[in-house]
Amino acid sequence: MNIDKLIPKHKEDIETAEKLSRYSLEELKSIVPQLLTWIQDMNWRVSRPVAKYLESNSEHLTEDIIGILKGTDEIWKYWCIHVFGLDTEKPIDPKLMKEFDRIAAFPTPGEVDEEVQELAIQLVNKKKFK
Numbered sequence: 001m002n003i004d005k006l007i008p009k010h011k012e013d014i015e016t017a018e019k020l021s022r023y024s025l026e027e028l029k030s031i032v033p034q035l036l037t038w039i040q041d042m043n044w045r046v047s048r049p050v051a052k053y054l055e056s057n058s059e060h061l062t063e064d065i066i067g068i069l070k071g072t073d074e075i076w077k078y079w080c081i082h083v084f085g086l087d088t089e090k091p092i093d094p095k096l097m098k099e100f101d102r103i104a105a106f107p108t109p110g111e112v113d114e115e116v117q118e119l120a121i122q123l124v125n126k127k128k129f130k
Contacts, residue, residue: 107120
């Protein structure tokens with residue numbers, strides 16, 4: 001099978017996104033960067049099933065997520081903190097947590113403006129009291 005067919009084509013492509021759960025991360029590793037783009041805005045219908053799949057494999061995506069968090073797309077960062085931080089029940093990789101801590105303590109001006117820092121602070125506080 002051509003795994004590129006498992007990349008959603010539009011914001012309403014729930015059918016394709018729901019097929020992801022049938023595959024291992026190893027099978028889909030080459031399309032992870034494209035899948036991550038679908039969580040740039042969690043208001044898109046397709047983002048929920050994609051996020052669920054990615055979150056279930058988050059321990060293998062640390063470097064990909066850190067790459068986003070070190071980038072300049074503040075809204076994408078915001079949603080990454082939700083999906084891979086606040087909304088997950090899984091342990092957070094210490095390297096990823098270090099980047100969340102950085103955003104909470106030493107945010108960029110864009111992270112402050114888009115409330116990414118505020119969300120990171122919520123996450124850091126939540127993890128302290130767990």
